Amino acid sequence: MPLPLLTRPLLCRPLQCRPLLACLTALLLLLGTALPAWADFVLPPLPYGAEALQPAIDATTMTIHHDRHHGAYVANLNAQVKDNPALARLSLDALQSQISRFPVAVRNNGGGHWNHSQFWAVMAPEGQGGAPSEELLAAINSGFGSLAEMQSQFNQAATARFGSGWAWLIRKSDGSLAITSTANQDNPLMDLPGIERGAPLLGLDVWEHAYYLQYQNRRPDYIKAWWSLLNWNEVNRRYSEAVAT
Numbered sequence: 001m002p003l004p005l006l007t008r009p010l011l012c013r014p015l016q017c018r019p020l021l022a023c024l025t026a027l028l029l030l031l032g033t034a035l036p037a038w039a040d041f042v043l044p045p046l047p048y049g050a051e052a053l054q055p056a057i058d059a060t061t062m063t064i065h066h067d068r069h070h071g072a073y074v075a076n077l078n079a080q081v082k083d084n085p086a087l088a089r090l091s092l093d094a095l096q097s098q099i100s101r102f103p104v105a106v107r108n109n110g111g112g113h114w115n116h117s118q119f120w121a122v123m124a125p126e127g128q129g130g131a132p133s134e135e136l137l138a139a140i141n142s143g144f145g146s147l148a149e150m151q152s153q154f155n156q157a158a159t160a161r162f163g164s165g166w167a168w169l170i171r172k173s174d175g176s177l178a179i180t181s182t183a184n185q186d187n188p189l190m191d192l193p194g195i196e197r198g199a200p201l202l203g204l205d206v207w208e209h210a211y212y213l214q215y216q217n218r219r220p221d222y223i224k225a226w227w228s229l230l231n232w233n234e235v236n237r238r239y240s241e242a243v244a245t
């Protein structure tokens with residue numbers, strides 16, 4: 001690759017300029033290898049307007065939750081790339097299944113980025129989320145007896161999560177469905193002790209930042225309202241993908 005114009009020895013003899021050229025070239029090479037990594041992880045836009053999930057979730061909560069909380073996870077994860085260069089070679093998905101290799105800051109912020117990315121996609125404006133597919137409904141009935149029973153067990157897991165965390169419906173490697181819950185920003189893809197692993201079909205954020213402005217301490221009310229936003233079309237897609245892999 002030709003050197004940029006600024007590094008060319010236009011105003012001095014070659015021997016005089018050699019140290020300067022070497023320094024400039026080294027600087028350019030350094031910048032050239034460092035810059036791409038800083039931009040690896042990107043905050044995805046909301047797939048709908050911040051006000052689109054009202055009345056179940058208000059626009060202010062959505063804006064703060066997405067722009068500031070999720071935005072901070074992305075920024076903090078990118079800040080970890082310098083000290084953990086292996087991050088620059090991993091997709092966000094691939095990172096989850098080998099998170100045990102990395103320090104807790106990567107676990108928290110990498111998990112936060114993945115969890116919230118799936119969270120926005122698993123919601124839709126009320127009335128636009130579709131319904132469970134025949135295949136998914138059969139799996140739910142097989143695993144829980146009924147859709148209502150699955151929702152009841154999910155609500156129990158989401159309500160009982162002490163402090164901050166997530167509730168999940170997952171498809172395990174044996175093909176069965178299960179309800180599980182993770183603390184903080186952990187998720188069922190992570191290779192960590194105590195995690196019930198599986199393909200997440202839907203995950204609900206029960207951190208207070210997800211609901212406190214509107215619901216204060218009434219987490220069960222938030223969970224109940226959240227079901228009206230469920231994007232079953234996305235859950236169906238995830239189930240089909242999990243079955244195929």
Ligand SMILES: [Fe+2]
Pocket residue numbers: 065069116205207209210
């Ligand atoms: Fe959140």
